Amino acid sequence: MNDVTGEADELYDVIVLGAGPGGYVAGIRAGQLGLRTAVIERAELGGICLNWGCIPTKALLHGAEVARAVRSGAEVGILAQAPSVEVSALVAHSRRTADTLAGGVGALLKGNGVDILRGTATVADKGRVRLEIDGRTRDLAADHIIVATGAGPRSLPGIVPDGSTIWTYRQALVPDEIPESLVVIGSGAIGSEFASLYADLGSKVTLLESLDRIMPGESPEVSALVTKSFNRRGITTMSSVRVESVDVVGSGDGGATIRTSDAKNGEQTLTASKVLLAVGVAPNSADLGLDRFDILDKAGFVTVDSLGATGVWGLYAIGDVAGGPCLAHKASHEALRCVDAIAGVRREPEPDDWREWVPRCTYTTPEVASVGIDVAAAKARGHNVATARIGFAENGRALGAAETEGFARVVVDADTDEILGASLVGAGVTELIASVVVARTAGVPASVFASSMFPHPTRSEILGEAMSAALGRPINSL
Known part of the structure; x- marks a missing residue:
């Protein structure tokens, strides 16, 4: 059913929904190839990775590395007083880094002739996008629509982040102070990185994993070495653990109580100043109008071929919203090959095992x-x-x-x-x-x-x- 009537307010060759590492790269490449292009973003240019993920996390990790280097200097004959962490300055460095790169994304899009449209978009029909801006509606048309809306943090049943005591990565990136103790639920890349980061900044960290080892996406050999390294640094790791509940104590000043269970020890109760929920991501595919096309799998990811095509005329998806591995460089790579295919620059599909050759990097110590x-x-x-x-x-x-x-x-x-x-x-x-x-x-x-x-x-x-x-x-x- 077509929800759009009348002529479009604007015509494009390509419209990209989302300006993360998939969306903005798709926009730049389309502009380079001479296609009239618009990128629609309702939040920050650069998406989660640049603003609330990859980049600011690595800026914080650098600060932690400096603190760790000072503490270990005696090993090579450099003696120094134990470092103290000025949290506000470290967070400010992280935010400056993200803001600088976000400004660069805008300049790159404009420099390649791409229109940046701010607002909330839905796919109204094949080749049609409805854009809501400050209560006003614009109807746009394009031969090619690329969905690059990324993904957001997943929750566990009954455990809802409150932004104060129970964190997602957003709160973990901008702490007011370093928590005395931190329980991290989930030991994938996000959870393991924050566990390593906060341990170096002085928190007593416990890392919980429901599968049989931490970093379950890596080989057992890698997982075993990292587990030993974490334990040696004072990080408590617990695998094959089910988190039954997380209860905030009082108004949150008393931290949280975490109830767990496992086959070996039965039920256990942990306490922590803060809890970080890092159990993966869920695709940002709801409320985009995509359900009308029957292209979403059970988890909500868009089903595409290796060039990003959905099988629906003129509709494509790239990056996290199109399935894992949910990594920024995978999204950017998909953007280039999708746009090149649209422009006729390339036609050949990727080999069947291409996802295995997406490099995986975790910035722990x-x-x-x-x-x-x-x-x-x-x-x-x-x-x-x-x-x-x-x-x-x-x-x-x-x-x-x-x-x-x-x-x-x-x-x-x-x-x-x-x-x-x-x-x-x-x-x-x-x-x-x-x-x-x-x-x-x-x-x-x-x-x-x-x-x-x-x-x-x-x-x-x-x-x-x-x-x-x-x-x-x-x-x-x-």
Whole structure:
């Protein structure tokens, strides 16, 4: 049924709903290709990632890293007083970082001839968008509509964030003070990062996970090392735990009581100054008019092909709203290939395993980075697996920096010389994983990767050595 009557107020080639890392990249690329484009955003340019996720979190984590470096300086002969954290200044640094980049997004869109429309949009019909701005309605038309509305934090039944005692990531990014104690529910990337961050800032942190290990999306080998590292730093980790309830004590001044249960210990009661709910995200697909097209799965994600097409004429979806992994760089990548397909610049679909080659980075201490599949998955698929693990304790740069915790694991098919995956744990590994991604994208065999020249002394050498070891020719390890 068509809800729109009459002529459109404005005609476009492309309309993008949402200005996060998927939406604004789609808008910029469409503008570059000469398409008349509008991007509609009801909140901040840059979306959750830039304003309330990836960027401000990393700014806070940098402050925590500085505090940790000061505390550990004695290991390399630098003696200093125990650092104190001025929370307001740290939060201000985080907000300045986000605001600077958000301003840059606006400039990039305008510089590429893209109209930025502020308001709430719904897909009124094929090729039609209804925009609400300050109580006024505009009807827009476009041959191509790209939904890039992202996702928001999930809740648990009966546990509702109140913004004061029970937090989502938004409140965790702008604390008035560092809580004496913090219980984090969920140990995915968001939960683990905040657990690591607040532990470094001085909170007594407990990290809860309903599955059998923390960071369940990573390999058991990675999870085990991070668990030991967290425990050594004073972070209590509890897996296979069900959270039954969270009750705010009084008006919240008394913190919260968290009731849990597990098969081994039965029911337990924890207390904390604050509780952070970090149990994943849910797609922002409601109230967009998409239900009329029968393109939403049971969880509310938009069903699309590898180029973002929904199967409905002129309607596409990219980023978190189109399914996981819910990562900013995945959204931006999808934006480029979707718009290029719309413009006829490319037609070929992505390979079936493209989602496995979205790099995963978690900015805890130690950092975690992985891509592709692990040893168990490779064997299950029938590969003749060659693998090697090299520890950072064997790397000169890491030794000199007194950052030897962690390792690099690579997985190779011994018959085809194909790189199947890599997992890294340690300082700076989120910067290293890109070389594996580039090699895989370019079709570089493992033997060629191993023969490449890695600068010395750098942490990057660990990947070259691991790849050589997997092929049976290690130089600096046994």
